[in-house]
Amino acid sequence: VRALGHATRALSPASLRLSRLAALSDPALEALRAAEAEATFLRARRELLTHGMAITGPRILLSGWAAGVTVLPDGRRQFLNMVLPGDLVGYHGHADPVAPVSVVALTEVTIAPAPPSDDHPTLREAYEISHAVDRAYLLAQILRLGRMTAQERLADFVLELRERLELAGLVTADGFDAPLTQESLGDVLGLTPVHINRTLRSLRFDGDLIWKGGRITMPDPAGLATKIGRVPAFTAPDR
Amino acid sequence: VRALGHATRALSPASLRLSRLAALSDPALEALRAAEAEATFLRARRELLTHGMAITGPRILLSGWAAGVTVLPDGRRQFLNMVLPGDLVGYHGHADPVAPVSVVALTEVTIAPAPPSDDHPTLREAYEISHAVDRAYLLAQILRLGRMTAQERLADFVLELRERLELAGLVTADGFDAPLTQESLGDVLGLTPVHINRTLRSLRFDGDLIWKGGRITMPDPAGLATKIGRVPAFTAPDR
DNA sequence: CGGACAATTGAACCTTCTCAACCAGAGTGG
């Protein structure tokens, strides 16, 4: 648990996440706060980034959920990665002039330009770590899709969600909000909605997971993690 | 096709790849050449990087194939990404002190420290683009595993290999070398070796692919690409 | 109350896995 400094009081989920990735200087936090003032809203299903279109510049997701997505010519859809509060969008070195995939809002979303890190080494470090963590989650996704059963995929994914939302301070004792339909869950895990439904039922039956009304409750996250042999991709350093 | 400059004559596959990602200055090319002099060998099955161990610093693969790998507690194995000549290993910003996954040599491999890019902006740019392209291939892998049939996975993967090796100048008219066993192919594509075998047979039957003696020949790559609706993740700019 | 969207369930089907056996080629040692 983090010792509370004077600036920690009213941290938004996004800045809380970044400040946990790397200890942020006060000016860096201030820059973040300033950027958040310029936040814009986006309705669900709108695209934050469109495949092949120019990237406007790195942005940071303040609230709501989004996901990278690809659609095959025949309509099959795959969500590639989840974008949660505090995650960066469109930041890949500054190499790509063009978005490699689309990013679509799954809920209403607020998003702000990511403050430039040129004058803030601590912020730059947070960005770089965020980028590395992002990559680690892509690898985790590959492992899930390649070698896990439906039950394992679902359990592992929910544990990942918990781990990531925890970092942004969005997990409480009785669980966390997860605004995903069973259909979008299927698009994440490479399964059909029908099978998601049945898998969810069996996890509920085993007492591993309760997913109701857009909220997830896990009786024993640590137990479930060891049960499926999961190692977290990132844990915040003790400070 | 690239106009040949005086330094282009004897480019190694690795420097050819990087120079195609971004136009490299002569000093940058020289730095690469110098680094290649310090190459070390590694036998097949040795690990270039071990999960959880400290990263020695960014390195570049000069020859041979390697792959990122994760193994589940019960022995299921998944290759996460392929590492081909000219690819960087252990370069993720400079954020990670510790390797997130293991990288194992699939063949005998030569590898050299990646020359620092501090004094070479063009080299830095090549690194950043390489990083972005690497990410794009992870996304492609997620799409394959999540939503493609065995045939599509295999065809798409082979096309990706071709695309990547082409960049390093390792593709000739009659195909390219691919030192993969059917078992490792299964570990890449999330399938069993048995099913790889059958899928390979059906692709051969359809005339899409000939995989024999560690060498892949594709009668009509472009045709196969449109047949499965594939868009290349990266194509070198015309210069 | 009607309409839309999401969740739920059943039954048949299909892709891929599992288990098992057999074959081919390369290297090794007698």
Add this chain to the structure above:
DNA sequence: CCACTCTGGTTGAGAAGGTTCAATTGTCCG
């Protein structure tokens, strides 16, 4: 020069996990 062994490729038959199609229920909202 030939058994021996090891690794990788090939094939068959049955089983399992997940999909497809289709129908039903629940729920939110105007």
